[in-house]
Amino acid sequence: MSDAQESGKLVTSLRELQQDIPPERDLWASIEASIKEDVARRSRSRLPRHSWLLPMGVAAATSFLAIGLWLGRASVDSPPMVAQQQPAQHVEGSVVTAVLAVDADYSALRSRLEGRAIAGLANLSDTERQQVAASLATIQQAVKELETALGKDPSNALLQVLLVQSCQEEMRVLTTLERMADPVEETSL
């Protein structure tokens, strides 16, 4: 009983209640158990829901790193060469090669250009047609040889660079031959 209750006065403030009454039992044990259970429950419920965050983060970081390397290499001039320097790894080469290999648009464009290029050859004489067809076969053979060599040595930067250049050269030739259908109008190489 508090002083106020003992005197029969109406309690109007918490301060008027008795402050030093001990609890009948130790409450902390149940409070602590409750907290631990709550933490454990939260951990159990969160872990499955966000388990993809770690691998996703790693993947994103790796992607950003790769893109950053690629952009960095593409945007700056090649570093000064010195006799002792190891050859630079052409990250852009591997990226572009990978893109070329998987890009369906590139394959479709190439096939379309090749069909039109054959039509463009009709503007040439037999001898010239044979020469140009041989050149086209040469470049396509070169691409195959480079692809074969890359299959054995996928990380070879030299092969990657040469393959990309050869693919670009093939596109240049196919585009030229395609435009030969109306050569006086347009024959840009």
Place this chain on the structure above:
Amino acid sequence: MKFMNRLFVVILATLPLVAVPGSRDEVKRVAADSEGQVWITNTSGSVRVIGWDRAEVEVKAELGAGVKRLDVIEEEGDVRIEVVLPAFGVRSGSADLVVRVPQASQLEVTVVSATIKVSDVAGSTRLKSVSGDVVASLSSREVEMQSVSGELALDGGGVTGNAQLKAVSGDVSVKAFAGSLDAASVSGDLVVNMSQLRDLRLRSTSGDVVARGTLQADGRIEAESVSGDVKLELPAVAGFVTDIETFSGDIGGCFASQVTRASEHGPGMRLYVTKGKGDARIRVKSFSGDVVFCDE
């Protein structure tokens, strides 16, 4: 009625002969801006262009039987020259043109199977052929030459400028040119003899690449080949750095003793050499072709 039908058929058959005149010569002259543009198009035959010091364009043409007409149209100082073939029927008319243009004209010539020869023109020059050879002796700062199966030959007259030469099966040769050059051919050879080499890019698939000239202090040389050989003879005015690499070819020349293997276990040879301050850069990439480099 039968007679009328036959007459109708005969008239139809002779119509093209009436519409397209036979072989004839024509000469046309028009006033032109001394630095104006001149466009020339011709399907087959030849086009010879010569620069002169007059502000006019003169065209002397030998028109073949299949040619419908020769148009020489001047508009605000620019001149368009076109060999016109019939819109229908056989389009095989051949014409030989000799065209004189103001020296500083900006020239563009487009042909199919005609040869192109240009001399004494100093304005920007663009020459395009499908199967004809293109030969130019110019003093232009901007040059673009293209051919599919024809050969390209440029004499730059010692001028410093930018040139771009691209062929498919034809050879490409350049001499007496300085400045920046970008040349490519698939199966043709590239032979470059430049007085001063500042910015050079050569690409070939199976043709050989040969470049000679004085390498400037800030020069950039790039040569790439798949199966063709590459030979560089580049006396340098200052230092240089090389980055020469071949997958299955050999590397020789003045620095053959410094050639190393590209990898411990795989194929490939490399040559990294630094001479002097190493400002100029020489970069060569080859798949199976040999590379020879000398700085003398």
